[in-house]
Amino acid sequence: MFSFLVKRLLQSVVVLVAVALIAFSLFKFVGDPINNMVGQDTTLEEREALRESLGLNDPFHQQFYNFMVNAAVGDFGISYRHKVPVSDLIAERAPATLELSIISALLSIFIGIPMGVYTAINRSGFLSRSFMTVSLVGISLPTFLIGILFIFFFGVILRWLPTFGRGEVVALGWWTTGLLTWSGIKSLILPSITLALFQMTLIMRLVRTEMLEVLCTDYIKFARARGLHERAVNFGHALKNTLIPVITIIGLQLGLVMAFAIITETVFQWPGMGMLFIQAIEEVDVPVMAAYLMMISLIFVAINLLVDILYAFVDPRLTIDGGSKHG
């Protein structure tokens, strides 16, 4: 177990360095940061001086080395645009994104799974068919379009819900939450559904497919033969066995939800990390871009690591020190 962990951790570090390297080499294609930091009248000499002092004239390997050395101790530098340490910025924005992502993940799980079960059990019912049709829309329409349609329908036509922002937030120490105010909760509804829709439909379709497969197996027939309640068969036996792949997917999708949040945040002007990142791209705020990408890749690496470890516990046929044995 220990050697497995060490091995995986080392691999994770390699992945992180690789991501940093790729991201860093892309930054020079994003544009010139200096131009966004000064006004049009600023002289060439001053622009050059600023460039020099930010180390933008250093050779690539030097810049990369400096970045990695500082990043290793958690120092991502100062945002070019906001002029405050990047770590502070991210800490300030993280609650908004996390709150949105977690609510969306919960929505997709607690709506997606029951819908999947329902459509599997009542395959030809009217409701099932409409769920399936709607899920097709959810899976194929791009997030920003769904967001704008929601804004238009619920914000402009019906005027039930706010069209943008996070509403009023309450500070709990360094964490800010919108869950404690009425306007905060109202503001959360549209973005979280928008963000959840894709995952929700994915989970629903996955659960349905798995469920259909499981419902045909011998032990379900046997359970029925034993005269068990339909409910006990469906939820006690079938669903349980369906959930193993579903849990894996949910774990892996959690990182994606955060990454997808960029688009949802832009559409709803949600003041989270995704918004910060988009703004950073526009303003060529390299320290913010670098830190965000590193953070997202760290989250992905961590989730993958966790899933791998969980696998070993969930499925004893998989061993952690030498690949799977085929039984």
Next chain:
Amino acid sequence: MSMMKKLLISSAVAGIVLSANMASANTLKFAFQGDAQSLDPHGLNETFTLGFLSNVYEGLTRLDKDIKVVPGLATSWEVTSPTTIVFKLREGVKFQNGNSFNADDVIFSWKRTLSEGSDQKVRGSMVKDIKKIDDLTVEIHTNGPQPLMPSEWAWIYMMDKEWSEANGATSAANVKDKDANGYTLTHANGTGPFEVVSRQPDVKTVFKRSASHWNKDIITNITDIEFTPVKQAATRTAALISGELDMVYPIPVQDWKRLDKEDGVSALRGAEARTIFLGMDQSRDELLYSNIKGKNPLKDVRVRKAMAHSLNLDIIKKKIMRGASTPTGLMIAPQVNGFNAEYNTPYKYDPALSKKLLTEAGYPDGFEITIDCPNNRYVNDEKICQAAASMMAKVGIKMKVLAQPKSKYFGKVLAQNNYDTSMYLLGWTPGSMDVHNVLQGLISCQNKETKAGLFNLGNYCNARVDELQKMVGVETDAAKRQAYVDEAMKIVKDEVAYLPLHQQPLSWGVSDKFTLNQRADNAFDFRYVVKK
């Protein structure tokens, strides 16, 4: 009077006072596509940030609703020698923290504009020294004659020396200094009519009317203002229509019809003082992006004329700008000091003439060229380039459009990348609202020492124009000055230094519950907002 009665009366009085207050609490909620860079008054010389801060901070002079220079914190000024200007400061002006404004604050603010991290060094270095005559008089010694200093300094905001010192903000917020206090990034203390209550960058900034403002003639009846940046145009428009916001800008010109159809909101349109134009590389011996090798066709005035006559500005106005642009023949807008309508007639649309000129110049079949174009900087910038390309194609010039986001675009075409372009689209509003800024920045030959022609990306160069630019810069007699301007503009036009296209439209969405002033430099001045 019994105790009970007293209580009743006092609570009734309190009730009246309270309800009076309630009635007069007027809130305006507005959004822009981005946020001000920070609240530091010297941090970034950019129209939105400075315009935003003009509600909180003020300069010795200020710009009124028609962008004319009027007295601000100085009541008058007098040029006592070519390099000396004496400013009389306004009496009884208080900063929002209660401190009085005086000569020491002027000297302090000037020094701060020269500090590291300041982006106002160009305006700051117009001044060599400031002498305090008394608390309310300063004698400003300029670096050489600077007749434009008073108007340029409308953008130099005055800070309180004591407040800045107490908060470790004696120099402008600096991106390099990790230990910088950065207090001014999110805090402000100006002399302006509104003060900042709270600010979270990119999320929300809250203002309230300052009770102590010196100018009692300001017409606004707004007491509280909430600003939120909203990046997506569709979201901005939706928030305005749904009534969550009272004013948003910019509104895409494509959305005007939509706003006109909705009740309670309207699109406020006007002509911005920003001139959009095409520039051409007139200095390299061979164009960087063309199929013509060994020579530069754009050096030939006939080719430039051919390009000018191939453009149909009315079609651009009608098809791309939804009728909202003002086609122009000059590099400055009517609001800019020095504008002379006589020279503002655009080049005539005449493709036959274009073809003839091209043949004369030795390009009967035209040539190929690439135009650099931003796609998120000006109103419909990329579409304008595409339209220009299709118009030029009709006379044989095959123009390829390279449209990129502004940070990529500017990174490519500006001085720091050695003006890497053959043709480009650019827009310009002179910060000083004076023609000299354009003559110096866009029309003078590139000159590293005098810092002229920094944005003359194609390096159009004419010795006489250069001379006239310098004369305009120091001439104090208005009539003579205008004569120099006119001469320069005529040469520029005859030689087709640029292809001016139009002044782009301002496009704000406003709730019908409010009236406000749309300033031609796109700055939003709270002083003129009135709730009906």
